[in-house]
Amino acid sequence: MCMSCYETALSGAAGIDPCLCGAPKTQAAMRRLEADLSRRAFLGGSAAVVGMFAGFGLQPREVRAQAPGQPLLLTNLRYFDGTGSQLQEGRDILVRDGRIEALPPAGQGPAEAQRIDCGGRAVIPGLIDAHWHSTLVGVSQIVALTQDLGFVHLMSGREAGATLMRGFTTVRDVGGPAFGLKLAIDQGAVAGPRIFPSGAMLSQTSGHGDFRLPSELPRMPGDPASYSERIGAAAIADGRDEVLRRAREQLMKGASQLKIMAGGGVASRYDPLDATQYLEEEMEAAVRAAADWGTYVCAHVYTSKGIQRAVRAGVKSIEHGQLADSETIRMMRDEGAWWSIQPFLADEDANPYTDPASIAKQRQVAEGTVRAFEEGRAEGVRMAFGTDILFNPAGAASQGRQLSKLARFMSPLEALRMATGDAGELLSLSGPRSPYAGRLGVIAEGALADLLVTDGDPATDLSFLGDPDNTLRLIMKGGRIHKDTL
Structure with missing residues (x-):
């Protein structure tokens, strides 16, 4: 109830409704105002939370995931498979759905794959x-x-x-x-x-x-x-x-x-x-x-x-x-x-x-x-x-x-x-x-795709x-x- 309604009620006046609090247009305006205030409060609170986590280094990182159904193909590389005694060459690393799907011969990966050129660097398991x-x-x-x-x-x-x-x-x-x-x-x-x-x-x-x-x-x-x-x-x-x-x-x-x-x-x-x-x-x-x-x-x-x-x-x-x-x-x-x-x-x-x-x-x-x-x-x-x-x-x-x-x-x-x-x-x-x-x-077919590309020579x-x-x-x-x- 607004102040005018409250004063009218106190005066005992009847049959008169000078207040538009219950009018549809007024109610719609009030809903818009509340929504805007809630949005501002949410944004301010979110900023505070993100700021707090950012201070601890926990802010969300930019993480690139594969597009659904689109594989990644790491090319132009040497790799250590995690089990052998030397680096291997001549193959690419095909990643799909979080796993290493295949190690195809260099240049023979699927055409639809998103390619990552490793620039001749070494790739090792995570x-x-x-x-x-x-x-x-x-x-x-x-x-x-x-x-x-x-x-x-x-x-x-x-x-x-x-x-x-x-x-x-x-x-x-x-x-x-x-x-x-x-x-x-x-x-x-x-x-x-x-x-x-x-x-x-x-x-x-x-x-x-x-x-x-x-x-x-x-x-x-x-x-x-x-x-x-x-x-x-x-x-x-x-x-x-x-x-x-x-x-x-x-x-x-x-x-x-x-x-x-x-x-x-x-x-x-x-x-x-x-x-x-x-x-x-x-x-x-x-x-x-x-x-x-x-x-x-x-x-x-x-x-x-x-x-x-x-x-x-x-x-x-x-x-x-x-x-x-x-x-x-x-x-x-x-x-x-x-x-x-x-x-x-x-x-x-x-x-x-x-x-x-x-x-x-x-x-x-x-x-x-x-x-x-x-x-x-x-x-x-x-x-x-x-x-x-x-x-x-x-x-x-x-x-x-x-x-x-x-x-x-x-x-x-x-x-x-x-x-x-x-x-x-x-x-x-x-x-x-x-x-x-x-x-x-390991870097092997079916393994989880944990990979590091490095400038070093392991x-x-x-x-x-x-x-x-x-x-x-x-x-x-x-x-x-x-x-x-x-």
Whole structure:
């Protein structure tokens, strides 16, 4: 009711209707005004939201997808297929519906294909980091364990986009609350790599995944979970029954594999590096829970005793393992266990520590790294590349440079294979729990179309991976082009 109507009602006048509030023309005008105000509010709010996300690097990227039914044909190239020992020539790469449909002889692709001239450059499969922490790499440990979780997830979204722009189109997340980030990437809300999530790291009390302070002990029956457990970074489980429960929870959330802590670590302050963690029957409980879901367990561990216990329990992937002796390395080979190993060299790219105990442990691991690579390769252990850059926002940018360091221990293409075809084989152990259907890490018919076009020559040197902004000219994930500066 307008003011004139209100005053008329108060005066007691009857039979007179001086107000046009109910008139059709007035109502139509009011609807137009409301719509305009709503549109302005929506645009202003949208701008604010986009601005907020842009500030974190999460603004929508320009992504080029294939026109429906129209294939892409990469021409004028050399390529590494992810499995061989040399670059191949004389073929083009035909991409349709997110997959590599064929590798036709050069110049013989379908006429209707949209052509991309690679200018004689090298094409390699999208890179795979088999030991990554999507939500724990872009923040410090104190931030991860004390700051608002929304902020941590926003930072992980920003880092996901940066990871993809470094050429890593797939990562195996081996600990942390990455399920939401994975969903956002898969739905196209955020740019980032494919994620094979482990969920919370399973740890015994006092283990490498127990982030509590001594002042929080003892935890009595009925006490609430610790903060790191509540946010899904870790799950403390003691005894067979509790390990089964926590393992099944991660599988319920969508874990593609499980991660257990089988020994001490460098970053943790309260568990010695030489500590063996989890009894064999506890490890077997996690392995059986995973096997019942058609997948496997990977284990954080450095020492021979811990590795041997994990392998006997059925663990399929040893994470780190730089302190393994010759007997243990041969055992890994004989049992078919994978060695997910990192170039821990205590150099300028190492995770930073201020605690003298952690610095000493880091130095000890670095001393074992060279021998681990050399003897592991000599004995024929299956190896996959990973970085384990952790709580180190500045260090995340070294991801590609870490891979290039492997050329110190082997030929460049052998090193590249550890981050492409070999890593793809490791990820395939997830079986029916794999979130993505199709081969990864290879350029082959039927494989997912994850491709990088680079100015570098991977047959002679991998240093170009340390400068992805300038050397990666095209980045394709699942047939969608996320970067093109050809």
